[in-house]
Amino acid sequence: MPENKTSPEVQLLDLKAQYKPLKAEIMAAVERVLDSQNFILGKEVTSFEEEIAKVLEVPHAIGVSSGSDALVVTLRALGVGHGDAVLCPSFTFFATAGGASRLGATPVFFDCDEDTMNISIPALSRYLTEEVEERTVNGKKGLYDRKRNLRVAAVVPVHLFGQAVPMDKVMALCEPRGIPVVEDAAQAIGARFNGKQVGNFGAFGCFSFFPSKNLGACGDAGLVTTRDEKLAAHVRRLRAHGSEPKYYHHEVGFNFRIDALQAAILRVKLPHLASWAEGRRAKAAKYNELFAKAGLSTKNGGPVKTPVEAPGCPGVYHQYVIRMPAAKRDSLANHLKAKNIGTAVYYPLPLHLQPCFANLGQGKGSLPVSEAAALDSLALPIYPELTDEQQSLVVNEVAQHLK
Numbered sequence: 001m002p003e004n005k006t007s008p009e010v011q012l013l014d015l016k017a018q019y020k021p022l023k024a025e026i027m028a029a030v031e032r033v034l035d036s037q038n039f040i041l042g043k044e045v046t047s048f049e050e051e052i053a054k055v056l057e058v059p060h061a062i063g064v065s066s067g068s069d070a071l072v073v074t075l076r077a078l079g080v081g082h083g084d085a086v087l088c089p090s091f092t093f094f095a096t097a098g099g100a101s102r103l104g105a106t107p108v109f110f111d112c113d114e115d116t117m118n119i120s121i122p123a124l125s126r127y128l129t130e131e132v133e134e135r136t137v138n139g140k141k142g143l144y145d146r147k148r149n150l151r152v153a154a155v156v157p158v159h160l161f162g163q164a165v166p167m168d169k170v171m172a173l174c175e176p177r178g179i180p181v182v183e184d185a186a187q188a189i190g191a192r193f194n195g196k197q198v199g200n201f202g203a204f205g206c207f208s209f210f211p212s213k214n215l216g217a218c219g220d221a222g223l224v225t226t227r228d229e230k231l232a233a234h235v236r237r238l239r240a241h242g243s244e245p246k247y248y249h250h251e252v253g254f255n256f257r258i259d260a261l262q263a264a265i266l267r268v269k270l271p272h273l274a275s276w277a278e279g280r281r282a283k284a285a286k287y288n289e290l291f292a293k294a295g296l297s298t299k300n301g302g303p304v305k306t307p308v309e310a311p312g313c314p315g316v317y318h319q320y321v322i323r324m325p326a327a328k329r330d331s332l333a334n335h336l337k338a339k340n341i342g343t344a345v346y347y348p349l350p351l352h353l354q355p356c357f358a359n360l361g362q363g364k365g366s367l368p369v370s371e372a373a374a375l376d377s378l379a380l381p382i383y384p385e386l387t388d389e390q391q392s393l394v395v396n397e398v399a400q401h402l403k
Contacts, residue, residue, distance in 0.1 A: 008340065008390075008393070009340040009341075010340065010341045010342060010381050010386075010390045010393060010394055011342045011381060012342030012343060012344055012379065012380075012381050013212055013342070013381070013382075013383050014383055014385060014386075015211060015212070015216070017383070017385035018276075018383070018384070018385065022268055022269065022272075025268045026218075026265055026268050029264040029265055029267065029268050030261060030264065030265065032044075032264060033260050033261050033264045036260075038260060039259060039260050039261065040257060040259070040260065041240075041257055041258075041260070042260055044260040044263045044264045044267075045063050045257075045258055045260055045263045047263075047267065048063060048258075048263035048264070048266055048267050048270075049061045049062065049063055049263075051267060051270055052223065052266075052270060053225070055190075055270060055273065055274075056189075056190075056197050056199055056200070056205075056225055057196075057197050057200065058197070058199055058200050058205070058225040058226070058227060059226075059227050059229070059232075060225065060226050060227070060228075060229065060231075060232035061223055061224070061225050062223065062224040062225075062226075062232060062235045062236055062239065063221065063222070063223055063257075063258030063263055064221075064222045064223065064224055064235075064239050064256045064257070064258055065220060065221065065222060065239075065255070065256045065257060065258060065259075066208065066210070066220040066221065066222045066256075067095065067186040067206060067207060067208025067209070067210060067213075067222040067223075068095035068098065068099060068208075068222070069222055069239075069254065069256045070186075070206035070207065070208070070222040070223060070224045071095055071096065071098075071099030071100075071156070071182065071184065071206050072099045072102050072103065072254070072256075073224065073235055073238050073239055073254060073256050074182050074203070074204040074206055074224055074235065075099055075100060075103055075105070075153075075154060075182060076103055076238060076253075076254075077204070077231055077234045077235050077238060078153065078154055078180050078182070078203060078204075079153070080100065080103050080105050080153045080154055081103050081104050081105060082104040082105070083105075083137075083150060083151060084100075084104075084105040084106070084150060084151050084152075084153035084154075085105065085106050085107075085108045085145050085148060085150035085151065085152050085153060086099075086100035086105050086106070086107050086108070086153060086154045086155075086156060087107075087108050087110060087124065087127070087152065087154070087155045087156065088100070088107055088108070088109065088110065088119070088155070088156040088157075088158070088184075088351075089109065089110050089111075089112055089118070089119040089120075089157070089158050089160070089351075089370070090109035090110065090111065090112070090350040090351045090352040090353075090362075090367050090370045091111075091112040091117055091160070091347065091350050091351075091367075091369075091370040091373050091374065092158045092160060092184070092347070092351065093158075093186070093187075093346075093347065094351065094354070095184075095186070096156055096158055096184050096351070097109070097351050097357070099156075100154075100156075101356075105153060106148065106150055106360065107351070107357065107360070108127075108145065108148070108150075108360075109350075109351055109352040109357075109360075109362050109367060109370075110123045110124055110127070110367070111123050111367040111368070111369045111370050112160075112367075112369050112370050112373060113310075113369070114369055115308035115310070116160070116163055116308055116309075116310050116313070117160055117161070117321070117373055117377070118157070118158065118159070118160050118163065118165045118310075119157050119158065119165060119170075120369070121166065121169045121170070121173075124155070124170070124173060125173055128143075128152075128173055128174075128177060128179075131145060131146055131147065132144060132145055132146065132152055133146055137151070142178070143177055143178075143179065152177075152179055153179075153180070154179065154180045154181070154182055155170065155173075155174050155179055155180075155181050155182070156181075156182045156183075156184050157170050157181065157183060157184065157202075158184040158186075158187075159183065159184065159185050159187060159188035159191055159198050160187060160188075161187055161307070161315070161317070161318055161319040161320075161321055161346070162187050162188045162191055162214065162280070162315045162316040162317045162318035162319065163188070163191065163307070163309060163310070163313050163314075163315035163316075164188060164191045164192060164193035164198050164310075164312075164313040164314075164315075165183075165193070165313075166193060166310055166311075166312065166313065167183070167193045167196075167198070167201040167202075168193070168194065170201070170202075171201055171202070180202065180203040181201065181202030181203060182202055182203060182204045182205075182206060183198055183199055183201060183202045183204065183205045183206065184206055185198040185199050185205050185206060185207050186206060186207060186208035186210075186213070186222075187208070187213065187214075187318040187319070188316060188318065189207050189213070189214055189215050189273065189316070190214065190215075190273055190274065190277045190316050191313075191314070191315060191316045192313075192314065193312055193313055194312040195312075199225040200225070200227065203226065203228065203231060204224055204225065204226050204231065204235075205223075205224070205225035205226070206222065206223070206224060206225075207222060207223040207224075207225070208221075208222050209221035209222060209223070209262065209266060213318065214273065214276060214277065214280070214316055214318055215266065215269055215270065215273050215276075216269070217262040217265055217266055218261075218262065218265050219259070219262060220262075221258050221259065221262040221263075221266065222258070223258075237250065237251075237253060238251070238253040238254060238256070239253065239254060239255075239256040239257055240253065240255075240256075240257060241253045241254065241255060242254075275384070276384045277316040277317075279383075279384025279385075280316055280317040280318075280382060280383070280384060281314070281315070281316065281317060283317070283320070283382050283383070283384070283386050283391065284307065284315065284317045284320050284382065286388065286391050287306065287320055287380065287382075287391060287394075287395065288306050288307075290391060290392060290395040291304055291306055291322075291395060291398075294395055294396075294398075294399045295399075296395070296398065296399055296402065302402075303324050303325060303328070303402055304322050304323070304324050304398065304402070305322060305323040305324065306322055307320060307321060307322070317382055319346060319379045319382065320379065320380050320381075320382040321346065321377050321378065321379045321380075322377070322378055322380060322398075323373070323376045323377050323378075324376055324378070324402070325376065326372070326375040326376040328401075328402060329345075329375065329376050329377070329378055331401070332378065332398065332401050332402065333345070333378055335397065335400075335401040336394070336397055336398070336401075339397050341381065341393070341394055341397060342381055343378055343379060343380060343381075344378075344379045345374075345377065345378060345379070346377065346379050347374060348374055349374055350367060350370040350371060350373075350374050352366060352367055352370070353371070380394055381394060
């Protein structure tokens with residue numbers, strides 16, 4: 001009887017492959033912190049903040065407890081709260097809108113671009129042109145949503161899957177209207193728009209070091225970037241219970257400090273960020289080539305739409321997300337699972353359809369492009385250590401199922 005052979009495992013993300021060559025350095029960094037017995041802020045955190053500020057080409061970088069908390073603390077620093085609207089895409093991770101909700105503000109959701117799946121610039125433009133008016137309420141002048149009677153307090157564009165939003169268009173809409181922009185760059189560290197790194201355009205940039213990110217910690221950690229010295233000082237104060245100096249509280253803040261252990265580990269990984277990004281770009285290009293060669297790409301009449309990069313927005317490919325007819329997505333995911341190939345759906349339900357936001361009135365059918373993306377997109381394995389053989393296996397299995 002012939003031997004029953006199964007396909008080798010291809011993980012969606014193999015963190016062990018990244019860890020092994022860095023293990024000695026990481027363990028030395030951990031030991032350094034343990035020997036110091038200084039775990040909260042201090043030299044390790046300060047050094048990390050200085051080093052990553054240089055890498056991201058930004059004057060101020062403030063380490064915080066997570067990417068989610070980065071969004072909360074920046075919105076709080078801008079004075080966002082009850083009676084305010086925060087504009088954001090619906091097709092994104094929950095924290096984008098959750099940060100606004102945690103402060104008592106109301107997220108207002110926007111559809112995504114058909115090609116990049118980033119926030120739709122035309123939709124944002126229509127809203128700011130047609131659905132708001134300038135008012136003064138309780139002495140506070142600003143733009144107010146006519147229907148919701150909320151002050152438009154911030155716009156949070158998301159650089160989804162590692163591709164930058166065209167920030168020139170976002171800033172052209174927001175700056176003349178006095179609307180602060182907070183960039184959600186959780187998935188896009190090192191990505192650029194027209195040569196300028198994300199996190200440098202708005203009032204703030206927010207980054208995540210969740211272990212699966214392009215620069216991942218060994219647990220939760222995040223970062224805030226800004227070009228404004230006063231805003232940087234405000235965030236530093238807010239992350240430590242609003243105290244400055246210690247035990248003197250000018251306002252009620254948060255316990256949002258980054259751990260020294262995480263900062264030390266990230267310092268080991270940071271010098272590799274650029275090469276890892278190039279590795280991811282190379283793997284994405286390889287996928288594009290393989291899908292085209294297999295006749296699967298929509299560019300040559302196939303059923304698979306590969307990622308589209310907007311002009312001036314080269315991606316760093318936190319995820320490589322393909323799209324296909326919705327009726328085939330789940331069956332393909334099941335087929336690949338049976339072949340020991342990892343996949344994931346980012347995201348199966350857009351935010352405007354989440355039960356916790358049902359009271360906001362943006363029901364099914366209101367954001368059709370986001371709703372379609374939730375049904376027809378699928379993330380495939382991508383990381384710098386992925387081999388050509390593994391990528392060929394993935395595409396061959398996709399072809400076998402779809403054809």
